[in-house]
Amino acid sequence: MLKTRRLCLALGLAVCLTVGAQDNEIHQRSETYEWPTDQLVVKNLKAWQDLKFGVLFHWGLYAVPGMVESWAICDENWITRDSTRTYQQYMDWYFGLADELKPTKFDPTQWAEACSNAGMKYMIFTTKHHDGFCMWDSQETDFTIAKHAFKDDPRRDVLKHVLDAFRQKQFTIGTYFSKPDWHSQYYWWDVYAKKGRNVNYPVDQHPWRWQQFKKFTHNQMNEILSRYGKVDILWLDGGWVAKENRGQDLDMPEVARIARKNQPGIIIVDRTIHGPYENYQTPERTIPETQLDFPWESCIPLSDDWGWVPRPRFKSPEKVIGTLIEIVAKGGNLVLGVGPTPEGLIEPESVKRLNAIGAWLKLNGKAIYNTTITPYYNEGNVWFTKAKDGSRYYAIYRLNDGEKLPTSITWSQNLPKKAIRLVSNGKRVKYKLQGNQVTVYLPKQLPQQSIALEIE
Structure with a gap:
């Protein structure tokens, strides 16, 4: 995600700090909205608005030590890491977690059951965070769960099994995809120093390299949208990757063409990038102050963190229910962040809270689902x-x-x-x-x- 309130690096490797806001180079939520012109997309958007409540899974290398996503490898002034290692040593350690992520208890059926019991109606799964580690069997890179510690497991193509489990529970299906890729030499090139979250070389001086990154990105999006059945939402993170910012143009018209060739009518969420490819807005960890009459979704984690951490501070079920009530009354949806453990399960304390939320919705959902403002x-x-x-x-x-x-x-x-x-x-x-x-x-x-x- 673009923002996080806490970065806790486990195993004594770094520190725990509070981040008020890391807004530099992040576009704020737009004050305007542009309805899509494709009527099938409009139809799907209106159906999605009726769902009201979904789940967003962050699961990747960062689950192994129990740290928050992949931000620790990004050199920005709000991040503090282990001072006994050089930056390169830290990068090597982090990327080496690919040989430790072996979720032997991986059970997406448990995930789907817990989320169905919670009253959730749609899901978004992180196929790749900014660190570039793929949770599917990508043919574009070896940096994938299917080619490291989990490679001999028949469930190694994780994305397939997750999406299949949720389809069996009649969920609307979404895939999160990071536009930046900090593992790719086409984005963070070792010839240059790495400073900040952006591409680390001048795109205008190396157009071939950027073209290769675009090709790599398009091919990966094609994989996740052509090989895993029906997908309803393409949820793109990393809003700093935009033509207006250092020429980081991914050719969004081509991305949309690829997406809708594979998945006609798919909702595209190029989050924080205002225009025809931000089919709904995504205020993060916040609720808009006033009611909005276009599609939007507040993305808020169940604990303080998007991914799994060893000692989470969970929100109470009543807090989540109250948040959902306010969001729906203001015209939005709530997607609740849940981080599976490194073993591949949703931990009991999360399940307990999800069950309590679902018990309330089972009795009172008529006032939430399929309502309008x-x-x-x-x-x-x-x-x-x-x-x-x-x-x-x-x-x-x-x-x-x-x-x-x-x-x-x-x-x-x-x-x-x-x-x-x-x-x-x-x-x-x-x-x-x-x-x-x-x-x-x-x-x-x-x-x-x-x-x-x-x-x-």
Whole structure:
């Protein structure tokens, strides 16, 4: 991902630091949105908007020591690493983790089961992070899980098994792909020093080398979109790789042509790059301040980190549910980051939280899935959504961590005309309508969690 709040390098190899923001050379979320002209893409986008809740998996070399993605090999002033090694020694150690990533307990069926139980409807799997390590059997490089420590395992083509497991649970399928590749000599060329996240040679002076990188990138995208069945979303990270930034032009029209030749109508998310190939926006670790009427998705991890770390600080189920409520009321989707362990499992504490989220959605999901926005969408702790046919509103009281459910809830718009019911069981609740204000009296036996009401 583009931002991370914590970089913890395990095994005593580096430090743990807090990163407020690493915004240099990262485009901010656009203030405008450009709808795609391909009507099949528009249709798929609208179907994706109905899903509301998905999962984003970060899993790669960084899982072995339990550190956050691949940022430690990038030389920027917010990163601190082991000072007893030279930079090259550190790079050699990091890339050498390819010979240690051997997930003998790899069980994508467990992943799919846990995410299905959580009420998630779509998934995005990191095929390659910025370090260039491929989680599929790429023919373009040997730097892939299928050609190192896991090469003798029949499950070595990890991408295939992950996508197959989620298709069996009827998930919409997405593939994350990093546009930069810090392992490739076509992007970070050893002839030049490496400074920062960008290409480390002047593209205009070495056009052949950049052309080779484009060819390499296009070929890899073609692999993940032609060999693994139906893919619904191509989620591209690394927004600094753009024509406007040092001439890092990947020829996005050609990328889109390749993608949609293999997968007609695929949603392309060239995140943070405003224009025809950012089919939905992706605010990271944040929720927009106001409601937005175009496709967008907040990407937020379940813990503080995208990948697995040894001592994670998890968000509570109620925190995630409350975040989902706000995002949906503002017109967006939530994709929740989950990092599988180096053994290839979702750890029990993550599963426990996912189950709790799913239990709430099983009872209250009618107010979340397949809903649309309403102009008056928030009053205090109450958030509003609307049925797509306009027949009813939903009022969802967001219970924050440490709070208790009140005995009554009051709001001043989206008022009832017939009845108010609990979404969880369809039972009517008592209310008083006085002028432009309604007061709803909640039954005493309700559990201490967010509550969804159907307004007829």
